[in-house]
Amino acid sequence: MIVPTDSLSQEILDLKRARRAVILAHNYQVREIQEIADYVGDSLGLSQQAAATSAEVIVFCGVHFMAETAKILNPNKVVVLPDKDAGCSLEESCPADRLAALQATRPDFYTIAYINCSAAVKALSDVICTSGNAVQMALAAPPDRELLFVPDENLGQWVMEQTGRPMTLWRGNCYVHVEWTHAAITRIRREHPDAPLVAHPECTKAVRMLADEVCSTEKMVRYCKTSPAPALIIATEAGMLHRLRRECPGKTFIPAPTDHCACNECRFMKMNTLEKLRNCLRDLSPQVTLPDDVMARARQPILRMLSGAGAPAVSTPAEGQ
Numbered sequence: 001m002i003v004p005t006d007s008l009s010q011e012i013l014d015l016k017r018a019r020r021a022v023i024l025a026h027n028y029q030v031r032e033i034q035e036i037a038d039y040v041g042d043s044l045g046l047s048q049q050a051a052a053t054s055a056e057v058i059v060f061c062g063v064h065f066m067a068e069t070a071k072i073l074n075p076n077k078v079v080v081l082p083d084k085d086a087g088c089s090l091e092e093s094c095p096a097d098r099l100a101a102l103q104a105t106r107p108d109f110y111t112i113a114y115i116n117c118s119a120a121v122k123a124l125s126d127v128i129c130t131s132g133n134a135v136q137m138a139l140a141a142p143p144d145r146e147l148l149f150v151p152d153e154n155l156g157q158w159v160m161e162q163t164g165r166p167m168t169l170w171r172g173n174c175y176v177h178v179e180w181t182h183a184a185i186t187r188i189r190r191e192h193p194d195a196p197l198v199a200h201p202e203c204t205k206a207v208r209m210l211a212d213e214v215c216s217t218e219k220m221v222r223y224c225k226t227s228p229a230p231a232l233i234i235a236t237e238a239g240m241l242h243r244l245r246r247e248c249p250g251k252t253f254i255p256a257p258t259d260h261c262a263c264n265e266c267r268f269m270k271m272n273t274l275e276k277l278r279n280c281l282r283d284l285s286p287q288v289t290l291p292d293d294v295m296a297r298a299r300q301p302i303l304r305m306l307s308g309a310g311a312p313a314v315s316t317p318a319e320g321q
């Protein structure tokens with residue numbers, strides 16, 4: 001966290017202390033939010049932080065499914081988010097009733113759900129994964145079961161390439177990451193022949209095949225820190241550039257261009273502002289609320305992921321709070 005110099009940020013810190021709150025922010029959040037957050041990271045790191053926090057209120061600066069995950073792990077805590085409409089195109093692509101209908105036709109499916117999905121979809125799944133551990137979760141899945149991967153077909157395809165394990169893929173995608181094309185990336189690589197390309201696994205195969213490293217946003221920080229290259233091309237949402245510039249001073253980060261638009265910003269992630277962050281802390285609203293039975297069913301596959309394996313989870317950290 002950076003010590004704030006403006007009055008709005010100071011007000012947020014005062015409210016945070018008064019509420020005994022923790023501010024968690026995703027790597028795609030705007031600079032001002034990243035700078036005031038207690039923790040900035042990827043979906044995996046944020047879930048781990050949410051599972052471990054002793055704060056009474058969790059302020060989740062990311063998108064709705066991330067705040068829902070924090071609530072599922074902390075059913076007795078208040079979880080607020082700056083803008084309740086901050087959704088995700090992947091979550092939208094996989095309605096729970098359609099998933100349930102598919103599962104009914106294939107009862108043998110072992111369902112691996114990318115964390116970018118609703119609580120209702122998590123409740124229908126065997127294990128959750130993030131881009132940081134999807135390969136590990138697929139490798140840990142029971143060998144005698146057929147795998148269904150929802151909802152990101154690009155991440156799923158990449159996991160199949162890494163593991164050699166076939167999976168049935170749900171046809172969803174991230175509307176931001178599919179904007180990068182083979183042609184646009186080839187052009188920027190020609191302009192910067194010495195700059196490694198780092199791409200998120202939500203990119204299409206045509207882009208991933210040009211990348212030196214394909215990884216989650218948190219692993220991008222580690223890769224860029226250890227790479228000897230002075231300049232790197234980054235194919236993921238624009239907020240990541242702020243995090244990378246902060247963590248790797250002196251290096252140059254080149255945003256990967258798309259073909260015809262400046263569309264490397266996620267409109268959902270960018271709904272959050274410092275003003276809305278202040279308001280949600282002040283008003284304790286909007287809050288995440290979910291039916292108890294959905295939370296109970298969704299918690300098991302999340303805990304299975306957090307335990308690091310596909311094995312059934314045995315205890316719930318949130319119980320007894």
Ligand code: 13P
Nearest residue numbers: 042043044130131216217
């Ligand atoms: P990470 O888990 O890699 O941060 O990705 C989350 C996301 O929404 C990517 O679009």
Ligand code: SF4
Nearest residue numbers: 063088089174176266
């Ligand atoms: Fe969803 Fe894509 Fe935005 Fe990530 S960048 S939150 S996957 S729409």
